[in-house]
Amino acid sequence: MLFFQLCGEILSRLFDLPFPGNVLGMALLLIALRTGLVKIKWLEEAAEMLLSNMALFFVPAGVGVMVYGDLIAAEWLPITVATVLSTFAVMAVTGLIAQKLDVGGSKDVG
Amino acid sequence: MWAELVASPLFGIALTMAVYLLAQLLYRRIGRVWANPVLVAIVTIVLLLKGSGIDYRDYSRGGDLLLFLLGPSVVALAVPLYQRRADILQHKRPILVGIFAGSLVSIVCACGLAWLLGGSRAVILSLAPKSVTMPIAISITAKIGGVAPLTAALVVLTGCLGAVCGPEFCRLIGIRSAAATGLAMGTAAHGIGTARMFEINRLAGAVAGLAIGLNGLMTTFLLPLLIYLTGL
Numbered sequence: 584m585l586f587f588q589l590c591g592e593i594l595s596r597l598f599d600l601p602f603p604g605n606v607l608g609m610a611l612l613l614i615a616l617r618t619g620l621v622k623i624k625w626l627e628e629a630a631e632m633l634l635s636n637m638a639l640f641f642v643p644a645g646v647g648v649m650v651y652g653d654l655i656a657a658e659w660l661p662i663t664v665a666t667v668l669s670t671f672a673v674m675a676v677t678g679l680i681a682q683k684l685d686v687g688g689s690k691d692v693g
Numbered sequence: 694m695w696a697e698l699v700a701s702p703l704f705g706i707a708l709t710m711a712v713y714l715l716a717q718l719l720y721r722r723i724g725r726v727w728a729n730p731v732l733v734a735i736v737t738i739v740l741l742l743k744g745s746g747i748d749y750r751d752y753s754r755g756g757d758l759l760l761f762l763l764g765p766s767v768v769a770l771a772v773p774l775y776q777r778r779a780d781i782l783q784h785k786r787p788i789l790v791g792i793f794a795g796s797l798v799s800i801v802c803a804c805g806l807a808w809l810l811g812g813s814r815a816v817i818l819s820l821a822p823k824s825v826t827m828p829i830a831i832s833i834t835a836k837i838g839g840v841a842p843l844t845a846a847l848v849v850l851t852g853c854l855g856a857v858c859g860p861e862f863c864r865l866i867g868i869r870s871a872a873a874t875g876l877a878m879g880t881a882a883h884g885i886g887t888a889r890m891f892e893i894n895r896l897a898g899a900v901a902g903l904a905i906g907l908n909g910l911m912t913t914f915l916l917p918l919l920i921y922l923t924g925l
Contacts, residue, residue, distance in 0.1 A: 606829055606913045608764075609906075612771040623775060630769035633762065637884060638731050639713050640763045641827045643705070643756030645735035645849050647842030649742065650749055654815070654843065661812035662847070665820050669802035670851050670881050673824055674859055677795030677904075678868040678877030684787035 705755020712737050729853050729885060735846075763828035770826075770906045777903055788876065792904055795880035796911040799824040800919055815840050818920075822912055823847040826883040829909035837920060848883070855882020856889040871897040879904025 615621040648655070655662060716730040716737065742752055774781070781788060803820040812820070819839035822830040827848050834844040859882055863874045871894045878886035879901030887905060891898030 606767060606832065606910065608768040609771045610910075612768055613775060616771065616775045623772065626769070626772055630772035633766045633769045634773070637763070637766050637827070638888075639710065640759050640766060641731050641845070641849060642709050642713055642734045642738065643753065643760045644763075644827060644831060644842060644845030645731065646709075646738045646742070646752065646756060647749070648735075648846035649739045651840055651843050654813075654840065655846075658812050658816050661807040661810035662816060662820070664810060665803045665806040665812070666823060666847055666850055667854065668806055669799055669820075670824065670854050671858075671862060672802045673795045673799045673881040674855065674862060674877040675866055676798045677791045677880040678863050678873045679866070680794050681787045681791035681876045682868050682870045682873035684790060 700751050700754065702755040702758055705752045706758060707755070708738060708741070708752065709734070709756060709759055712741075729856065731849055731885065732853050735849065760831075763831065767826075767828040767832070767909070770909070773902055774906050777899065780899075781903060784872075787873075788900075788903070788907070791873075791876050792880050792907045793911055795824070795877070796908050796915055799881070800912065800916060814838075816843070819843040820847060821916055823851045824881050824883065825909045825912045826905045829913060833913055833916060837916060849885070852882045852885030855886040859886055859889065860893060872900045875900035876904050880908045883908070 612621065612626075616623060713730060713734045716728075716733040719733060720728045720730045738752070741747075742749060800821050803823060804817050807817045807820050815838075818837055819834055819841075821837070821839065822833040822844060825833065825848070827845065830844050830848045831841050833839075834841050855878060859878045860874060863877055868874055868877065875887075875890050875894070875897030878890050878897070882889075883905050887898060887901035890901045
């Protein structure tokens with residue numbers, strides 16, 4: 584997976600693409616899995632480990648925000664309003680569209 | 694001796710893991726969504742660093758190593774996407790249209806509101822990828838010129854907000870389908886929302902996991918385009 588990330592980084596820098604290397608790496612890995620170049624068995628365990636601990640890797644990123652306390656304090660109103668309203672807007676739009684177009688699994692949420 | 698220890702990467706890693714483990718235990722004990730372990734761990738570490746006067750740069754020597762692992766985690770998202778390819782292909786139209794609309798609304802709504810309320814360029818750009826899963830959001834924000842730690846905090850806040858209110862909100866506005874609720878939660882509240890959906894309904898959780906990856910991809914491609922079009 585590090586190898587695919589590296590390939591993605593190289594592609595991103597080489598062609599000055601506006602997409603991060605790790606997303607390109609994910610796309611490359613998908614293609615490699617699809618074409619059978621890479622077998623899913625090789626990766627399953629490592630991927631599972633990374634994905635189930637992903638929340639831990641978020642923590643240092645959040646702590647970094649203490650350095651920007653002033654910026655947040657100065658603009659707390661736009662930040663708060665934009666965050667809250669847009670989160671609800673996204674849920675409404677995505678959920679209603681998916682339901683209208685019948686995404687399946689129409690069982691009620693318990 | 695202490696100064697040396699604190700300055701080594703070991704300190705940041707050990708502190709983060711210890712606090713996170715405790716926060717997870719607490720979450721299992723209390724079982725309330727607002728006790729989200731990520732949120733609790735971040736607040737605790739910030740308070741500890743402030744209280745003890747330890748420099749953030751000392752902490753980040755270890756913290757950055759953990760943060761680095763987010764990169765391969767994004768690549769790893771390809772694995773569940775590949776495993777669920779049959780489901781995805783079967784319902785590709787509602788899934789793609791729903792997530793695309795959500796991704797667009799997220800960027801336009803968050804940036805538009807921040808702009809209307811007089812937010813600075815750094816804040817507007819940092820808000821744009823806030824519904825995307827953390828590793829992708831951080832990479833996007835770094836690429837477009839936002840403030841990465843601010844985006845990180847907004848991603849966590851968005852996730853917690855969605856996880857706490859999401860299922861109730863969806864029911865309130867008449868979304869009954871489990872898959873549609875999962876898609877909405879994954880698109881709006883990424884991993885934290887997905888974890889909540891897995892507690893309620895397995896199908897909804899799986900769909901939410903899919904939405905994380907697809908929304909990340911779509912926002913990655915949409916955002917540079919929108920920035921180019923609006924000339925921000």
